[in-house]
Amino acid sequence: MIRIAHLSKQYGTAEVLKDINIDIDEREVVCIIGPSGAGKSTLLRCINLLETPTSGEVLYRGTNILKPKYDVRNLREEVGMVFQKFNLFPLRTVLDNITMGPIKIKKIPKDKAMEMGMNLLEKVGLKDKANVYPNTLSGGQQQRVAIARALAMNPNVLLFDEPTSALDPELVGEVLDVMQSLAREGMTMIIVTHEMAFAKDVADRVVFMEGGYIVEEGAPADIFTSPKEERTHKFLARTFRQQNMEQEELA
Amino acid sequence: MGIIDLTVQYVVPLWVGFKVTLLISIISNFLGFILGVFICMMNISKNKFIHSIAIIYVEAIRGTPELLQIAMVYYGLPLIGVHLPPIEMGGFTSDRFISAFLALMINSSAYISEIVRSGIQSVDKGQNEAALSLGFTKFQSLRLVVFPAAIKNIIPALGNNFIVLIKSSAMVSTIGLADLMYTANIIRGNSFQPFMPLLIVAIMYLVLTVSLSMLVRRFEKHLNKSN
Numbered sequence: 384m385i386r387i388a389h390l391s392k393q394y395g396t397a398e399v400l401k402d403i404n405i406d407i408d409e410r411e412v413v414c415i416i417g418p419s420g421a422g423k424s425t426l427l428r429c430i431n432l433l434e435t436p437t438s439g440e441v442l443y444r445g446t447n448i449l450k451p452k453y454d455v456r457n458l459r460e461e462v463g464m465v466f467q468k469f470n471l472f473p474l475r476t477v478l479d480n481i482t483m484g485p486i487k488i489k490k491i492p493k494d495k496a497m498e499m500g501m502n503l504l505e506k507v508g509l510k511d512k513a514n515v516y517p518n519t520l521s522g523g524q525q526q527r528v529a530i531a532r533a534l535a536m537n538p539n540v541l542l543f544d545e546p547t548s549a550l551d552p553e554l555v556g557e558v559l560d561v562m563q564s565l566a567r568e569g570m571t572m573i574i575v576t577h578e579m580a581f582a583k584d585v586a587d588r589v590v591f592m593e594g595g596y597i598v599e600e601g602a603p604a605d606i607f608t609s610p611k612e613e614r615t616h617k618f619l620a621r622t623f624r625q626q627n628m629e630q631e632e633l634a
Numbered sequence: 635m636g637i638i639d640l641t642v643q644y645v646v647p648l649w650v651g652f653k654v655t656l657l658i659s660i661i662s663n664f665l666g667f668i669l670g671v672f673i674c675m676m677n678i679s680k681n682k683f684i685h686s687i688a689i690i691y692v693e694a695i696r697g698t699p700e701l702l703q704i705a706m707v708y709y710g711l712p713l714i715g716v717h718l719p720p721i722e723m724g725g726f727t728s729d730r731f732i733s734a735f736l737a738l739m740i741n742s743s744a745y746i747s748e749i750v751r752s753g754i755q756s757v758d759k760g761q762n763e764a765a766l767s768l769g770f771t772k773f774q775s776l777r778l779v780v781f782p783a784a785i786k787n788i789i790p791a792l793g794n795n796f797i798v799l800i801k802s803s804a805m806v807s808t809i810g811l812a813d814l815m816y817t818a819n820i821i822r823g824n825s826f827q828p829f830m831p832l833l834i835v836a837i838m839y840l841v842l843t844v845s846l847s848m849l850v851r852r853f854e855k856h857l858n859k860s861n
Contacts, residue, residue: 433763460769470764474782484768487778529764536768 384409384571385430385540390439392425399425401595403439407540410569414582414603417592418618423575426592427542430573431455431462460488463533467545469525471517477504477528478513481535489536496535503531507561523554527561534565541565543574552633579622583607591615640830644821651817652838653724658731658813659800659842662738666799667792669739670746677751688747695744700737701805707737708809726812734806742799749791753784786857793850797843804839814838 385407392400399422407413415423428434430441432448432455441448448458471480481503482496491499504510507527509520517525526546533541543562547555559581566572566585576582582589583603590600591610599612610616641648676688695703708730711718720729757780765775785792807816814835821831 431767433767456769456771459767464767466760466764468760470758470760472761472764472779474786483778487774488769532768
């Protein structure tokens with residue numbers, strides 16, 4: 384569904400993505416893990432062209448989206464994104480946040496869009512929050528609204544850019560639950576995350592990135608239990624130690 | 635003669651002057667806002683040429699005295715063949731109204747464009763990214779998401795600018811438009827009282843500016859309900 388070939392991205396002289404090659408199939412859930420500064424978010428943002436790659440190809444359903452005449456809006460309607468900091472529109476109510484895209488972009492009648500919006504809110508467990516403003520919600524609730532907003536465009540793919548990194552630990556679970564149910568429904572998802580347990584449970588494939596390269600990719604069972612690369616092994620050992628410590632602190 | 639007697643005696647010209655000042659301020663501010671937003675769009679444009687025009691405009695307007703700008707519009711336009719028609723406003727007809735609107739509009743647009751620019755820059759980049767990621771065009775994102783958030787942030791600055799405009803509108807009295815300031819000077823000559831008329835219009839200006847700043851504060855509170 385998405386094919387990335389020889390993709391690179393430079394900021395001035397800094398090369399943040401180096402010769403990235405990866406294919407993502409329909410209905411696949413891919414988790415991208417790795418230390419900060421590895422280029423995970425940049426890679427994700429190259430897929431909906433919030434960042435413009437320096438060179439290489441990004442094919443979406445066979446079409447190179449980097450062609451000069453390509454209409455990026457069609458792509459973005461089909462490829463939704465969920466951000467680390469939610470980025471809800473603070474001046475609009477929760478329901479307006481969700482229905483704005485369908486009404487303004489897809490020209491769906493308002494009453495129909497609102498009905499759809501309420502269904503989506505029910506799905507993420509926030510039906511009673513339809514008419515409040517986003518700033519009155521907790522981080523976990525805001526992120527669930529953000530997921531509903533992305534879903535309202537009826538996307539084929541969802542990109543998640545560290546969706547739980549800005550949340551208090553006790554709010555992470557509710558967001559991951561929503562993502563897990565989406566995965567079960569067969570949504571194609573590319574998730575940049577530090578939640579290793581979630582990646583292990585939900586991902587069809589895990590990609591480990593470091594220093595702008597894809598170091599290793601494979602089934603979660605393989606990556607987490609017997610990584611081939613020394614760097615993957617080191618990163619996982621470090622991360623698991625940290626997350627265990629956090630969990631003990633919570634307990 | 636006391637302040638009350640003087641006010642009662644000249645209540646008609648004072649009332650006309652009050653309305654003229656109020657109308658000039660409101661209309662110039664409104665037009666200045668529209669022009670200011672337009673200049674701001676030019677300023678944040680990626681096109682270097684359009685961007686430079688906006689920069690030069692803002693610098694030229696902010697770098698010259700407003701009194702000079704008013705005189706230049708009033709005396710300059712006829713020289714290039716533009717003769718502005720007289721219009722009636724607030725019970726008073728003058729061919730100087732349009733010159734006054736133009737000069738005050740141009741002047742305030744330069745300041746407003748900078749205020750709007752700071753507002754747009756104060757909006758988190760993620761807002762624009764979220765709108766784009768949904769499939770909005772850059773212009774839709776600006777109009778529906780970024781601009782409303784920017785306006786909310788700059789309401790106090792815009793209100794402040796409006797108050798400044800009300801006060802500086804007194805300068806149109808120099809081209810002979812019978813606003814409050816002009817009326818005060820007429821009454822001073824007529825009544826042989828050099829000070830009292832000034833006090834009367836000072837109070838009238840205060841009524842305008844203080845009620846406006848109260849209005850702005852209420853509007854701000856109303857907007858803050860989403861926080």
